[in-house]
Amino acid sequence: MKKIEYAEILINDKIADDIYSMTLFSPFIAKEAKAGQFVEVYTGLGEHILPRPISISEIDSQNGKITLVYQIVGKGTEYFSKCPIGDLIKIMGPCGNGFEIKKNAKKHILVGGGIGIPPLVQLCRDIKGKAVVFLGAKSNPVLTDKFRKLGAEVYIASDDGSIGFKGNVVELMKEIKPEGDMVYSCGPKIMLKFLAQWAKENNIPVQVSMEERMACGIGACVGCAVKIRKKGESDWQNLKVCKDGPVFMGDEVMWDE
Amino acid sequence: MSNINTEVNICGVVMKNPVTTASGTFGSGREFSEFVDLNKLGAVTVKGVASEPWKGNNAPRIAEVYGGMLNSVGLQNPGAEYFINNDIPFLRQFDTKIIVNICGHSIEEYCKAAEMLSDSDVDLFELNISCPNVSQGGITFGTVPSMAEKVVSEVKKHCKKPLIVKLTPNVTDITEIARAAVSGGADGLSLINTLLGMKIDIKRRKPVLFNKVGGFSGPAVKPVAVRMVYQVCKAVDVPVIGMGGISNYEDAIEFIMAGATAVAVGTANFNNPFATAEVVEGIEKYMIENSIKDLSEIRGIID
The missing domain is CATH 2.10.240.10 (Dihydroorotate dehydrogenase, electron transfer subunit)
Structure with a gap:
């Protein structure tokens, strides 16, 4: 079941270059959503006929809130970044299937790249059992503290070496050699492709969130x-x-x- | 409400109101039924159905442009057999007419699909000879008058339902194709399909669509569509379903005044999943406010 809600913007903060975190009061979607699902966000402007699909980073069903972490990639997301607190924004959701948490797994491996990191936050919260998290970006992966606070074992990679391991997350995983029962991932297609190869070689099933x-x-x-x-x-x-x-x-x- | 009549007659099929969906924008109604009571619609025009499943084009298939969008889906569909077994039973739960859009790569494929669907429980056929996104068939039949006439007359032999032919705007004179389709035996016409367009990503120096070009639709194309519906309604005597950029009842009334018997809501569904139902309600309100008892009073009133 999906619905359209006019959600009040509670927070809309810049958390990194071109990356914003927007918390919305959206009680229906907050109640229905699960980790890995997304919402369609409408600018309401005549020139933007299409909504923007944005993954849900955090769900607070009790208080009716969801958080979207998005990157400015065009005029629509630029518009969202300028929306003031208190404004209502039209969203539809929850859309898509979301991650399927493997039951009775002892250890889960989460792999996020760039703006693919946000949906893994809610997943990490929902997982029971141990989580090993690999986060990568061009220079500085976002939301790393969120995973640490959830008690996960966190490994960081950056393409330019400005933080953590210099290289991509899959190269880092080849060094750390994590073990687990399921891999969950979201990120650029090229990262997901090499991750799928790694998972196959290590005989671990992998869920990839595509764009x-x-x-x-x-x-x-x-x-x-x-x-x-x-x-x-x-x-x-x-x-x-x-x-x-x-x-x-x-x-x-x-x-x- | 009681003293207005929103019914329209398309080729002998009575729709409770003039509003349907533009093929390809509404699936077979299933997804949108979460938002819209399909009982409210005059008809649901389903996504193109071929005799066999089609896989469609490579992604990216979608690009947004100012006031509209481009698509190059390429008529991906699960085929007539799947449609008959899954989508018709779903749609028949609702009090709405079913218009099935038929696509093909060749005259044989169009005829085969028409034959497969002829004995199924649908109300009207819409022959898609205007898709810009398939390399063979599709648009070739829609741009050459003699070809249009030939494919229509051949399909007509295999079809037991009234046949609407969907026209492309990508021609020099749309009335020529309209006349050819009618002389081939079309019982009605629908227009416009999408305009061929292109968008280039200047950072990557590449087209946004994998197929390079795609069909342009949305509010930005509406003036072109209204003009073409107006021209075609003047040129031929069969009922016309008008479409192209309709997002609200005002747009729909424009098409009716240009001569359309029915109207289809397309790309607007992506911007507003309630668009179809809102157009229905808006037309009723407009009729009441303007003391219009029957849409025939305003249909084609533009000289």
Whole structure:
């Protein structure tokens, strides 16, 4: 069940260069959402016909709040960054499938890259059992303290070496050699591709949260296609990131197509 | 309410109001039924159905442009058999007409799809000879009058439902294609499909769409659509479903005044999932406020 809510902006703070954290009062979505799902956010401006899909970083169902951490990548997200506290913003959700937390797992591995880190915060909170978290970015991964406060074992990588390991998260994982029962990830496609390869070599299932340009956000327009070959099926199909995903099993994604 | 009549007759099929959906923007209604009571709509026009499943184009398939969007989905669909078994039973739970959009790469494929769907419980066919996103078939049939006439007359032999032909705006004179489709046996016409467009990402120095070009739709195309509906309604005598940038009842009334019998809401669904129902309510309100008892009073009133 999805709904449109006009959500009051409670917080809209800059937390890094071009990255903002927006907390909204959105009781329906806060009650329904789970980690890894996203909302469609509308600018309400005539020139922006399409909503912007933004992952939910934190869910406070008790107080009816959700937090979105977003990066300015164009005019729509730039508009969001300028929305004042107290304004109402139109959102739809919760959209997509979200992560499936593996039951009875002793150890979970979370891997986030760049603006793919935010949805892992709520996941880390919901996980029971031990979490090992790998976070990477070009220079400074966001929200690292959130994971530390949740008691996770956190490893940091940066492409330029300004913090933590110099290199990407998958290279870092090859050094640390983490063990676990399930990998959950969100980040750039190239990172997810190498992570899926790592997971296969280490025989650990991996959930990857994908991104694609989308229109409706509910599975009707078939705009956001990703090529998936389901286990045991010989032929591939274009599935919808918005409805069938955004989370897919890494070994089912056709990375090079 | 009681003294207004919103019913319209499209090729012998009575719709309770003139509002339907533009093919490809509403799936088969399932997803939007979370937001809209489908009983409120005159008809649901479903996403294009082919005789066999189609995989569609590579992503990215979507790009936003000022006041509209581009798409190059390429008519991805699960095929007629899936549609018949899954989508028709779903839609039949509602009191609304079903318009099935038919696509194909060749005359044979169009005919096969029409045949497969002819015995199913749908009300109208909409023949898609205007999709800009498939390399063979599709738009080729929609831009050459003799080809349009041929494909329509062949499909007509295989179809037991009234046949609406959907026209592309990507032609020099849309009335030529409209006349050709009618002389091929079209019972009605729908227009416009999307305008061929392109967007370039200047940072990456590449087109945004994988397919480079795609169909342009949304509020920005509305004046072109109103003009073409007006021209076609003057040129032929069959009912027309008007579409192209309709986001509210005012837009819908423009198309009706230009001569359209019914109207379709398309890209606006992405901006406002309630758009279809709001257009229905807006038309009723407009009729009451302007003492219009029947839409025929304003249909085609522009000289």
